[in-house]
Amino acid sequence: MLSYTEENYLKALLKLSFQNEERPEAGTNEMAAYLGVKPATATDMLKKLKEKDLVTYKKYGKILLTESGKKNGIAILRKHRLWETFLYEKLDFSWDEVHEVAEQLEHIQSAKLVDKLEEFLGFPEFDPHGDPIPKANGEIPATAKTLLSEMKAGQTCKVAAVKDTSTLFLQYLEKLHITIGTTLKVIEVIAFDGSLSIQIENEEPRSISMKFAESLFVQS
Amino acid sequence: MLSYTEENYLKALLKLSFQNEERPEAGTNEMAAYLGVKPATATDMLKKLKEKDLVTYKKYGKILLTESGKKNGIAILRKHRLWETFLYEKLDFSWDEVHEVAEQLEHIQSAKLVDKLEEFLGFPEFDPHGDPIPKANGEIPATAKTLLSEMKAGQTCKVAAVKDTSTLFLQYLEKLHITIGTTLKVIEVIAFDGSLSIQIENEEPRSISMKFAESLFVQS
DNA sequence: TATGAAAGTTAGACTAACCTAACAAATATA
DNA sequence: TATATTTGTTAGGTTAGTCTAACTTTCATA
Numbered sequence: 001m002l003s004y005t006e007e008n009y010l011k012a013l014l015k016l017s018f019q020n021e022e023r024p025e026a027g028t029n030e031m032a033a034y035l036g037v038k039p040a041t042a043t044d045m046l047k048k049l050k051e052k053d054l055v056t057y058k059k060y061g062k063i064l065l066t067e068s069g070k071k072n073g074i075a076i077l078r079k080h081r082l083w084e085t086f087l088y089e090k091l092d093f094s095w096d097e098v099h100e101v102a103e104q105l106e107h108i109q110s111a112k113l114v115d116k117l118e119e120f121l122g123f124p125e126f127d128p129h130g131d132p133i134p135k136a137n138g139e140i141p142a143t144a145k146t147l148l149s150e151m152k153a154g155q156t157c158k159v160a161a162v163k164d165t166s167t168l169f170l171q172y173l174e175k176l177h178i179t180i181g182t183t184l185k186v187i188e189v190i191a192f193d194g195s196l197s198i199q200i201e202n203e204e205p206r207s208i209s210m211k212f213a214e215s216l217f218v219q220s
Numbered sequence: 221m222l223s224y225t226e227e228n229y230l231k232a233l234l235k236l237s238f239q240n241e242e243r244p245e246a247g248t249n250e251m252a253a254y255l256g257v258k259p260a261t262a263t264d265m266l267k268k269l270k271e272k273d274l275v276t277y278k279k280y281g282k283i284l285l286t287e288s289g290k291k292n293g294i295a296i297l298r299k300h301r302l303w304e305t306f307l308y309e310k311l312d313f314s315w316d317e318v319h320e321v322a323e324q325l326e327h328i329q330s331a332k333l334v335d336k337l338e339e340f341l342g343f344p345e346f347d348p349h350g351d352p353i354p355k356a357n358g359e360i361p362a363t364a365k366t367l368l369s370e371m372k373a374g375q376t377c378k379v380a381a382v383k384d385t386s387t388l389f390l391q392y393l394e395k396l397h398i399t400i401g402t403t404l405k406v407i408e409v410i411a412f413d414g415s416l417s418i419q420i421e422n423e424e425p426r427s428i429s430m431k432f433a434e435s436l437f438v439q440s
Numbered sequence: 441t442a443t444g445a446a447a448g449t450t451a452g453a454c455t456a457a458c459c460t461a462a463c464a465a466a467t468a469t470a
Numbered sequence: 471t472a473t474a475t476t477t478g479t480t481a482g483g484t485t486a487g488t489c490t491a492a493c494t495t496t497c498a499t500a
Binding site for chain 1: 317321330
C-alpha cells in the first residue's frame with residue numbers, strides 16, 4: 001500500500017517522463033520543484049521509493065521509474081483522468097476546475113470504484129483536456145502530437161488536446177469557445193513572430209500568439 | 221481547515237451523540253474505541269479540538285461538540301451519505317460495500333463538489349441505508365424511529381432504514397430481498413423469545429429473530 | 441464511606457513528511 | 471583545467487498522529 005505522498009512522487013515522475021520522451025529520467029531538484037517541496041525532502045523520499053523498488057536511484061544520479069513504479073504511476077494517472085472526466089461530464093465542472101479536485105480523488109483506494117467509474121462514463125479514451133486515459137491493463141491510447149504551431153496556412157484541423165493546462169490558458173480557451181473537437185482553420189502564418197490568424201469554427205478570423213499555437217495539440 | 225483525522229473525530233462524536241439522544245456527550249475511552257485508537261491518543265486530539273473550539277472538553281469530563289464542531293461534523297456526514305448514495309445508485313455498489321469507500325470520499329475538500337453531487341443525485345433525502353442526508357444548510361430530514369420489533373401481529377409496514385449497518389446484517393437483508401421501501405407484514409409475534417413471523421412483499425412467511433427485528437426501522 | 445475497578449491523563453518515544461543549514465559532487469565556463 | 475555555479479546529500483530539527491507504561495481521578499459498591 002502506497003501513501004498519499006508516495007503516490008504523488010510516482011505520478012510526478014511519470015509526468016516528467018512524458019514531458020520529454022527521449023529523456024524519461026528526472027533529477028532531484030526537478031522532482032522537488034514539481035512537487036513543491038525542498039530538494040532535501042525529495043532525496044529522503046526517493047531513497048524510500050528505491051527501498052520499495054519503485055524507482056532506480058543512485059546518489060547524485062538520475063531517477064527512473066521501475067516497472068512496478070510505472071505500473072503504480074499509471075494507475076494513479078488513470079484515476080486522475082477518469083475523475084476529471086466525471087467532474088466535467090457529469091457534475092458540470094469547468095475545464096479549469098477539475099484538476100484540483102481530481103488531485104484529491106485520485107488517491108481513493110478501491111479497485112472496484114475505478115473500474116465502475118470507467119464503465120459509468122462509457123469507457124472514455126480521453127479526459128476533458130484531451131489527455132489519454134490509461135486502460136485498466138495500463139495501456140495508454142495513442143494521442144495527437146501535432147502542435148497548432150506546426151500547421152500551415154490554409155490547413156484545417158481539430159483541437160485534440162491542450163499542452164498547457166494552466167488555469168489562465170484554459171479560461172482563455174473557454175472565452176474563445178475552443179474546446180476538444182473544435183475545428184480550426186489556419187488563415188495566415190506570420191513569419192515575423194510566429195503568430196497565426198485562425199478561424200474558430202465559423203467565427204471571424206482572429207490572431208493568436210505563437211505561445212498560444214504551441215500550447216494546443218491538433219489533429220488534421 | 222481540518223485534517224483528515226480531526227474530521228474523523230468530529231464525525232465520531234456526532235455519531236455517538238445520535239446513538240443516545242438524551243446523552244449527547246461522550247467519554248474519552250468511548251471515542252477511542254469508536255475510532256480504533258488508544259485512549260491516550262484521543263486525549264491528545266481532544267485537547268487539540270478544544271483549542272480550535274470544536275468540542276467542549278475538561279480534564280476527566282465528558283466531551284460535547286460545540287456549535288462549530290457540530291456544523292463541521294454534519295458537513296462530513298452529509299458528504300459521506302451523498303457519496304454512499306452515488307456509489308449505490310450510479311456505480312452499482314452493493315449495500316455493504318459503500319461504507320468503506322465513502323469513508324475515504326467524505327474527506328475530499330470542495331464545496332462545489334458536494335453540492336453538484338447532491339444535484340446530480342436529485343437531492344436525495346436518504347442514503348442507501350435509509351439514514352437521512354443533511355442538507356447544505358445543516359438541516360437533517362426527519363427519520364423513522366419505529367423498530368420492526370415494536371410492530372404487532374397483523375400490522376403492515378415499510379422498511380425505512382437499517383439500525384445495524386454491519387456487513388453481516390446487510391448481506392443477510394440482501395439475501396432476504398429486503399431493501400429500503402420493502403413492505404413487511406407481521407404475521408405473528410412469539411412472546412417466548414421476541415421472534416416474529418413476517419411476510420416479505422408477497423413471499424411465504426418466515427421467522428426472524430428478535431435481534432433482527434430490533435435492527436430494522438420501519439414506517440407504518 | 442472506603443476502596444477497588446474503570447476511566448482518563450501524562451510522559452516519553454516512534455514514524456512519516458516536511459524543513460534549514462551546511463556540505464559534497466558534478467557540471468559548465470572562463 | 472581550475473573554479474564558480476548548479477545540483478544533490480547529510481545532519482539535525484519540527485509537527486501530526488500514533489503508541490506504551492505509569493500515574494491520577496472518578497465512580498460504583500461492599
